[in-house]
Amino acid sequence: MFSRLPFKTQKNYVVFGFVALPLLLLFTFAYYPALELIRLSFTSWDGLSPNKPWIGWSNYQEVFSNPEIFGVFKHNFAYFAVGIVQNIAAIYFAVVLNSKLKGKNFFRLLLFLPYILNGVAVAYLFGYVFDTTNGSLNYLLGQLGFGALSETSWLGNGSFVNYTLASIGFWRFMGFNMVIYLAALQSIPSDIYEAASIDGANGWQKFISITLPNIYKIIELNLFLTVTGSLEVFDLPYVLTKGGPAGASETFVMKIVETAFQFNNYGLASAMSVVLLLFVIIVLSIQRFLLNGRGE
Amino acid sequence: MTKANKLWDSFKYLTLLIAALAILFPPYIIVVNAFKTKAEFQTKSSISLPDSFFYLKNFAQAFKQANMINAFGNTLFIIALTLILNILIGSAFCYAIGRFNFKFKGVLVGLFLFATIIPSITTQVVNYKTIQTLGLTNNLLGPVLIYVGADILQIYIYLQFIKNIPYELDESAMLEGASLIRIFRTIIFPLLAPATATIIILKTIAIYNDMFIPLLYLPRPEHVVISTSLMRFFGVNSGDWQMVSSAILIIMIPTAIMYMFLQKYIFAGVTSGAVK
Numbered sequence: 001m002f003s004r005l006p007f008k009t010q011k012n013y014v015v016f017g018f019v020a021l022p023l024l025l026l027f028t029f030a031y032y033p034a035l036e037l038i039r040l041s042f043t044s045w046d047g048l049s050p051n052k053p054w055i056g057w058s059n060y061q062e063v064f065s066n067p068e069i070f071g072v073f074k075h076n077f078a079y080f081a082v083g084i085v086q087n088i089a090a091i092y093f094a095v096v097l098n099s100k101l102k103g104k105n106f107f108r109l110l111l112f113l114p115y116i117l118n119g120v121a122v123a124y125l126f127g128y129v130f131d132t133t134n135g136s137l138n139y140l141l142g143q144l145g146f147g148a149l150s151e152t153s154w155l156g157n158g159s160f161v162n163y164t165l166a167s168i169g170f171w172r173f174m175g176f177n178m179v180i181y182l183a184a185l186q187s188i189p190s191d192i193y194e195a196a197s198i199d200g201a202n203g204w205q206k207f208i209s210i211t212l213p214n215i216y217k218i219i220e221l222n223l224f225l226t227v228t229g230s231l232e233v234f235d236l237p238y239v240l241t242k243g244g245p246a247g248a249s250e251t252f253v254m255k256i257v258e259t260a261f262q263f264n265n266y267g268l269a270s271a272m273s274v275v276l277l278l279f280v281i282i283v284l285s286i287q288r289f290l291l292n293g294r295g296e
Numbered sequence: 297m298t299k300a301n302k303l304w305d306s307f308k309y310l311t312l313l314i315a316a317l318a319i320l321f322p323p324y325i326i327v328v329n330a331f332k333t334k335a336e337f338q339t340k341s342s343i344s345l346p347d348s349f350f351y352l353k354n355f356a357q358a359f360k361q362a363n364m365i366n367a368f369g370n371t372l373f374i375i376a377l378t379l380i381l382n383i384l385i386g387s388a389f390c391y392a393i394g395r396f397n398f399k400f401k402g403v404l405v406g407l408f409l410f411a412t413i414i415p416s417i418t419t420q421v422v423n424y425k426t427i428q429t430l431g432l433t434n435n436l437l438g439p440v441l442i443y444v445g446a447d448i449l450q451i452y453i454y455l456q457f458i459k460n461i462p463y464e465l466d467e468s469a470m471l472e473g474a475s476l477i478r479i480f481r482t483i484i485f486p487l488l489a490p491a492t493a494t495i496i497i498l499k500t501i502a503i504y505n506d507m508f509i510p511l512l513y514l515p516r517p518e519h520v521v522i523s524t525s526l527m528r529f530f531g532v533n534s535g536d537w538q539m540v541s542s543a544i545l546i547i548m549i550p551t552a553i554m555y556m557f558l559q560k561y562i563f564a565g566v567t568s569g570a571v572k
Contacts, residue, residue: 011398014477018389019389022389036422037421101308110320113555119507124540128325128329128541136342234417261424
């Protein structure tokens with residue numbers, strides 16, 4: 001039946017039939033929510049009642065003036081700071097595993113392993129490691145002679161709980177960054193290195209003047225992944241500390257979820273979502289602008 | 297080999313060794329404690345080996361108490377249905393986009409690529425209401441719809457891939473009188489298999505490991521999935537780390553096995569997925 005139709009007609013059917021559904025999904029779950037979020041952010045909607053009272057900018061005033069809301073970004077900063085160290089480690093291990101080395105496939109496999117494990121399982125895994133009394137880290141510290149450190153409450157101290165949590169992120173995602181760097185390193189043609197060797201360049205010089213410039217784009221990509229990732233942290237603190245002690249490890253996304261689904265303050269939660277959305281869009285736009293600006 | 301080179305080589309191995317220990321230490325703790333009896337757990341240090349690696353009661357109890365049969369079943373259902381829909385819709389879409397020219401095609405592709413900039417975690421406040429309106433909260437189909445609708449990774453991967461399938465194949469099939477649907481079904485879709493494999497692997501890992509969506513959309517005990525089953529189990533057994541360890545292990549094993557066998561595809565997929 002269908003095959004008897006002229007190709008031009010068939011083409012129209014195929015294009016329409018194959019494009020309509022994905023387009024509908026895209027609008028329903030990406031563009032509509034983004035626009036609806038903006039509309040709701042100007043209301044005091046409770047999520048239930050049919051009327052959504054318009055209250056202008058006051059949700060935004062609340063977001064920016066209430067330290068309980070905007071101040072939470074301080075906690076997200078820990079993830080960013082650790083993320084930078086994580087990228088440096090990832091570059092280092094990528095360079096190491098890209099050189100001639102026995103067992104490099106094994107090490108690559110091992111370093112990437114944490115990334116594929118279930119996030120909740122990883123969180124509890126570290127819940128055990130960091131446990132104050134039963135925890136293996138404190139036990140190990142005690143055995144190694146750091147008696148003073150071995151009673152540390154790693155997840156119970158507000159001044160560094162975010163760094164403890166971020167270090168779990170380091171454990172989990174360093175291999176992921178590394179694999180991306182490794183792929184970039186492998187695409188650098190090896191004759192550049194050979195030519196540099198002939199000219200008498202040492203390993204460090206080669207790293208600075210060949211490797212780094214060639215993976216610059218990927219460093220940038222990874223850094224932006226780190227920034228957006230640290231803005232969107234949710235599951236680690238939610239599972240391990242529930243935001244505690246005394247809210248010290250609450251992240252911005254946790255605040256949004258709490259505001260919307262526990263306090264039914266959809267208007268305020270929408271305004272917070274819009275702020276987060278804008279931050280991410282600004283960060284990604286800077287990235288794309290930088291990438292395009294270099295004519296690549 | 298010069299002295300500096302030797303020193304650098306030893307340094308490389310030393311750092312790799314430290315990294316390997318740091319990575320293996322937490323899972324090691326879980327493995328040794330999952331096999332301990334309650335008495336052993338209370339008397340021995342947390343890093344010592346259990347009396348026997350054949351003591352499996354913790355696993356049996358964790359499996360039952362965390363309702364793992366239900367959790368694995370629900371998770372598999374969500375993964376399978378999401379994958380089928382994603383692959384069908386994604387590959388068909390990319391066939392239409394990759395093979396034909398039509399009005400507004402550029403705008404359409406642009407719309408899809410621009411949507412990657414909207415992080416789905418920010419839009420859940422509204423998506424939750426949408427799913428509620430559709431009557432799909434407390435229904436396994438809710439997360440499926442979210443996973444199918446909000447992620448366009450598959451479209452990106454298929455679009456890259458379909459460009460490398462020569463158009464001559466389509467043309468010669470057309471000359472033999474095959475319909476476009478038939479060409480898609482018997483030529484293009486099978487040739488997209490490597491891309492499909494990448495998508496299956498990446499999505500399976502992502503959904504299996506996701507906790508945010510099930511937490512929001514599936515609060516009822518009977519809709520428990522892998523991530524939420526562990527959270528519930530921990531709520532009841534916190535402090536009993538030998539029990540929690542065995543539950544963690546049960547949950548980590550499937551992806552770890554998958555990883556061992558499919559490492560090559562996983563590395564390739566992660567790289568192409570990230571560089572979008």
